[in-house]
Amino acid sequence: DIQMTQSPSAMSASVGDRVTITCRASQGISNYLAWFQQKPGKVPKRLIYASSSLQSGVPSRFSGSGSGTEFTLTISSLQPEDFATYYCLQHNSYPYTFGQGTKLEIK
Amino acid sequence: QITLKESGPTLVKPTQTLTLTCTFSGFSLSTSGVGVGWIRQPPGKALEWLALIYWNDDKRYSPSLKSRLTITKDTSKNQVVLTMTNMDPVDTATYYCAHMEYDIALFDYWGQGTLVTVSS
Numbered sequence: 001d002i003q004m005t006q007s008p009s010a011m012s013a014s015v016g017d018r019v020t021i022t023c024r025a026s027q028g029i030s031n032y033l034a035w036f037q038q039k040p041g042k043v044p045k046r047l048i049y050a051s052s053s054l055q056s057g058v059p060s061r062f063s064g065s066g067s068g069t070e071f072t073l074t075i076s077s078l079q080p081e082d083f084a085t086y087y088c089l090q091h092n093s094y095p096y097t098f099g100q101g102t103k104l105e106i107k
Numbered sequence: 108q109i110t111l112k113e114s115g116p117t118l119v120k121p122t123q124t125l126t127l128t129c130t131f132s133g134f135s136l137s138t139s140g141v142g143v144g145w146i147r148q149p150p151g152k153a154l155e156w157l158a159l160i161y162w163n164d165d166k167r168y169s170p171s172l173k174s175r176l177t178i179t180k181d182t183s184k185n186q187v188v189l190t191m192t193n194m195d196p197v198d199t200a201t202y203y204c205a206h207m208e209y210d211i212a213l214f215d216y217w218g219q220g221t222l223v224t225v226s227s
Contacts, residue, residue, distance in 0.1 A: 034213060036154075038154075049210075049211065049213065049215075094167050095167075095169045095171075096144075098146075098153055099153070101154075
Protein backbone atom coordinates (compact mmCIF):
# COMPACT_ATOMS: atom_id res chain seq x y z
CA ASP A 1 0.00 0.00 0.00
CA ILE A 2 1.08 3.56 -0.62
CA GLN A 3 1.35 5.50 2.60
CA MET A 4 0.42 9.18 2.58
CA THR A 5 2.06 11.27 5.27
CA GLN A 6 0.72 14.74 5.90
CA SER A 7 2.53 17.45 7.76
CA PRO A 8 1.90 19.10 10.00
CA SER A 9 -0.80 17.10 11.76
CA ALA A 10 -2.11 20.29 13.28
CA MET A 11 -1.31 23.95 13.05
CA SER A 12 -2.62 27.28 14.13
CA ALA A 13 -2.62 30.35 11.95
CA SER A 14 -4.21 33.77 11.71
CA VAL A 15 -6.61 35.23 9.22
CA GLY A 16 -4.60 36.55 6.31
CA ASP A 17 -1.71 34.14 6.78
CA ARG A 18 -0.28 32.05 3.97
CA VAL A 19 -0.47 28.37 4.88
CA THR A 20 1.15 25.35 3.29
CA ILE A 21 0.28 21.73 4.02
CA THR A 22 2.46 18.93 2.70
CA CYS A 23 1.60 15.39 1.71
CA ARG A 24 4.32 12.84 0.99
CA ALA A 25 3.71 9.54 -0.74
CA SER A 26 5.76 6.47 0.12
CA GLN A 27 6.22 5.87 -3.62
CA GLY A 28 5.62 7.84 -6.76
CA ILE A 29 2.01 8.55 -7.62
CA SER A 30 2.47 10.88 -10.62
CA ASN A 31 -0.21 13.55 -10.14
CA TYR A 32 -2.97 11.25 -8.89
CA LEU A 33 -3.62 13.31 -5.81
CA ALA A 34 -6.63 15.17 -4.51
CA TRP A 35 -7.16 17.47 -1.53
CA PHE A 36 -10.30 17.59 0.59
CA GLN A 37 -11.52 20.01 3.22
CA GLN A 38 -13.72 18.85 6.07
CA LYS A 39 -15.38 21.07 8.63
CA PRO A 40 -16.65 19.60 11.92
CA GLY A 41 -19.77 17.54 11.40
CA LYS A 42 -19.72 18.14 7.66
CA VAL A 43 -19.08 16.10 4.54
CA PRO A 44 -15.61 16.26 2.97
CA LYS A 45 -15.38 18.66 0.07
CA ARG A 46 -12.97 18.25 -2.80
CA LEU A 47 -10.75 21.30 -3.33
CA ILE A 48 -8.04 20.14 -5.71
CA TYR A 49 -7.76 17.25 -8.16
CA ALA A 50 -4.92 16.00 -10.34
CA SER A 51 -2.53 17.61 -7.85
CA SER A 52 -3.06 21.17 -9.04
CA SER A 53 -6.47 21.58 -10.67
CA LEU A 54 -8.92 23.70 -8.74
CA GLN A 55 -12.39 22.26 -8.22
CA SER A 56 -15.08 24.44 -9.72
CA GLY A 57 -16.44 26.89 -7.17
CA VAL A 58 -13.43 26.71 -4.86
CA PRO A 59 -11.83 30.08 -4.14
CA SER A 60 -8.62 30.83 -6.00
CA ARG A 61 -6.72 31.33 -2.74
CA PHE A 62 -6.45 27.53 -2.68
CA SER A 63 -3.77 25.99 -4.86
CA GLY A 64 -2.05 22.66 -5.17
CA SER A 65 1.27 21.57 -6.57
CA GLY A 66 3.57 18.61 -6.78
CA SER A 67 4.20 15.40 -8.61
CA GLY A 68 5.75 12.08 -7.78
CA THR A 69 6.04 11.85 -4.02
CA GLU A 70 5.72 15.38 -2.66
CA PHE A 71 2.65 17.56 -2.81
CA THR A 72 1.52 20.79 -1.26
CA LEU A 73 -1.75 22.54 -0.62
CA THR A 74 -1.40 26.28 -0.20
CA ILE A 75 -3.93 28.78 1.07
CA SER A 76 -2.64 32.17 0.05
CA SER A 77 -4.58 34.27 2.54
CA LEU A 78 -6.49 32.44 5.24
CA GLN A 79 -10.12 33.32 5.68
CA PRO A 80 -12.24 32.51 8.74
CA GLU A 81 -14.14 29.84 6.82
CA ASP A 82 -10.90 27.98 5.98
CA PHE A 83 -10.37 26.66 9.49
CA ALA A 84 -10.99 22.97 9.00
CA THR A 85 -9.23 19.65 8.59
CA TYR A 86 -7.56 18.91 5.27
CA TYR A 87 -6.89 15.49 3.78
CA CYS A 88 -4.90 14.35 0.79
CA LEU A 89 -5.89 11.24 -1.17
CA GLN A 90 -3.78 9.24 -3.61
CA HIS A 91 -5.54 7.35 -6.38
CA ASN A 92 -2.57 6.20 -8.40
CA SER A 93 -3.02 2.62 -7.27
CA TYR A 94 -5.26 0.50 -5.10
CA PRO A 95 -5.89 0.67 -2.28
CA TYR A 96 -6.59 4.37 -2.43
CA THR A 97 -5.15 5.98 0.67
CA PHE A 98 -5.84 9.17 2.57
CA GLY A 99 -3.38 11.12 4.62
CA GLN A 100 -4.02 11.31 8.33
CA GLY A 101 -5.31 14.87 8.09
CA THR A 102 -4.09 18.34 9.01
CA LYS A 103 -6.21 20.27 11.46
CA LEU A 104 -5.98 24.00 10.84
CA GLU A 105 -7.00 26.06 13.85
CA ILE A 106 -7.30 29.75 14.58
CA LYS A 107 -4.35 31.34 16.37
CA GLN B 108 -27.41 17.70 -10.35
CA ILE B 109 -25.64 14.79 -8.70
CA THR B 110 -26.83 13.64 -5.30
CA LEU B 111 -26.08 10.58 -3.20
CA LYS B 112 -27.62 9.37 0.03
CA GLU B 113 -26.61 6.55 2.31
CA SER B 114 -29.14 4.47 4.21
CA GLY B 115 -28.96 1.58 6.60
CA PRO B 116 -29.03 0.71 10.28
CA THR B 117 -27.61 3.13 12.80
CA LEU B 118 -26.88 0.40 15.32
CA VAL B 119 -25.57 -3.10 14.75
CA LYS B 120 -24.40 -5.73 17.20
CA PRO B 121 -20.92 -7.23 17.16
CA THR B 122 -20.58 -10.15 14.71
CA GLN B 123 -23.61 -8.98 12.71
CA THR B 124 -23.49 -8.05 9.04
CA LEU B 125 -23.93 -4.42 8.04
CA THR B 126 -25.75 -3.59 4.83
CA LEU B 127 -25.59 -0.01 3.55
CA THR B 128 -27.31 1.33 0.47
CA CYS B 129 -26.21 4.34 -1.53
CA THR B 130 -29.06 5.76 -3.61
CA PHE B 131 -28.00 8.30 -6.17
CA SER B 132 -29.36 10.54 -8.88
CA GLY B 133 -27.94 12.75 -11.59
CA PHE B 134 -25.73 10.09 -13.14
CA SER B 135 -25.92 6.50 -14.31
CA LEU B 136 -23.75 3.59 -13.30
CA SER B 137 -24.10 2.25 -16.80
CA THR B 138 -22.12 5.18 -18.24
CA SER B 139 -18.53 4.45 -19.15
CA GLY B 140 -16.06 5.68 -16.55
CA VAL B 141 -18.56 6.15 -13.75
CA GLY B 142 -18.09 4.61 -10.34
CA VAL B 143 -19.26 4.83 -6.75
CA GLY B 144 -16.96 4.48 -3.80
CA TRP B 145 -17.37 3.98 -0.06
CA ILE B 146 -15.30 5.80 2.52
CA ARG B 147 -15.63 5.69 6.29
CA GLN B 148 -14.52 7.87 9.18
CA PRO B 149 -14.44 6.73 12.81
CA PRO B 150 -15.36 9.49 15.25
CA GLY B 151 -12.51 11.97 15.51
CA LYS B 152 -10.32 10.03 13.09
CA ALA B 153 -9.20 10.17 9.49
CA LEU B 154 -10.98 9.12 6.33
CA GLU B 155 -10.49 5.55 5.12
CA TRP B 156 -11.26 4.29 1.62
CA LEU B 157 -13.18 1.00 1.62
CA ALA B 158 -14.33 -0.02 -1.84
CA LEU B 159 -15.23 1.06 -5.37
CA ILE B 160 -17.51 -0.31 -8.05
CA TYR B 161 -17.34 0.79 -11.67
CA TRP B 162 -19.83 0.95 -14.50
CA ASN B 163 -18.42 -2.29 -15.95
CA ASP B 164 -18.85 -4.09 -12.59
CA ASP B 165 -15.14 -3.95 -11.84
CA LYS B 166 -14.81 -3.96 -8.06
CA ARG B 167 -11.94 -2.87 -5.85
CA TYR B 168 -11.55 -3.32 -2.12
CA SER B 169 -9.31 -2.23 0.69
CA PRO B 170 -7.04 -5.24 1.25
CA SER B 171 -7.32 -4.92 5.01
CA LEU B 172 -11.11 -5.36 4.80
CA LYS B 173 -11.47 -7.33 1.59
CA SER B 174 -12.51 -10.56 3.28
CA ARG B 175 -15.40 -8.77 4.97
CA LEU B 176 -16.65 -6.45 2.20
CA THR B 177 -18.91 -6.94 -0.77
CA ILE B 178 -19.96 -4.13 -3.10
CA THR B 179 -22.72 -4.53 -5.66
CA LYS B 180 -24.75 -2.29 -7.92
CA ASP B 181 -28.31 -2.17 -9.17
CA THR B 182 -28.20 0.07 -12.19
CA SER B 183 -31.95 0.06 -12.69
CA LYS B 184 -32.51 1.34 -9.14
CA ASN B 185 -29.52 3.72 -9.12
CA GLN B 186 -28.20 2.02 -6.02
CA VAL B 187 -24.93 0.65 -4.74
CA VAL B 188 -24.90 -1.70 -1.77
CA LEU B 189 -21.99 -2.32 0.58
CA THR B 190 -22.06 -5.23 2.98
CA MET B 191 -19.57 -5.70 5.78
CA THR B 192 -19.57 -8.91 7.74
CA ASN B 193 -18.54 -9.66 11.30
CA MET B 194 -18.93 -6.12 12.57
CA ASP B 195 -16.84 -5.02 15.54
CA PRO B 196 -16.94 -1.92 17.74
CA VAL B 197 -13.88 -0.60 15.90
CA ASP B 198 -16.06 -0.42 12.78
CA THR B 199 -18.10 2.34 14.41
CA ALA B 200 -17.87 5.18 11.94
CA THR B 201 -19.66 7.50 9.58
CA TYR B 202 -19.94 5.75 6.23
CA TYR B 203 -20.00 7.84 3.06
CA CYS B 204 -20.60 6.98 -0.56
CA ALA B 205 -19.14 9.18 -3.27
CA HIS B 206 -19.32 9.61 -7.04
CA MET B 207 -16.49 9.33 -9.49
CA GLU B 208 -16.17 9.56 -13.27
CA TYR B 209 -12.72 8.57 -14.39
CA ASP B 210 -9.90 9.97 -12.31
CA ILE B 211 -10.74 13.57 -13.11
CA ALA B 212 -13.95 13.41 -11.10
CA LEU B 213 -12.83 11.21 -8.23
CA PHE B 214 -15.09 11.73 -5.21
CA ASP B 215 -16.35 15.08 -6.41
CA TYR B 216 -19.77 14.46 -4.89
CA TRP B 217 -20.46 12.81 -1.53
CA GLY B 218 -23.49 11.61 0.32
CA GLN B 219 -24.32 13.11 3.69
CA GLY B 220 -22.92 10.09 5.48
CA THR B 221 -24.52 7.71 7.92
CA LEU B 222 -23.22 7.01 11.41
CA VAL B 223 -23.11 3.32 12.24
CA THR B 224 -22.49 2.32 15.83
CA VAL B 225 -21.42 -1.21 16.68
CA SER B 226 -22.43 -2.12 20.19
CA SER B 227 -24.12 -4.90 22.05
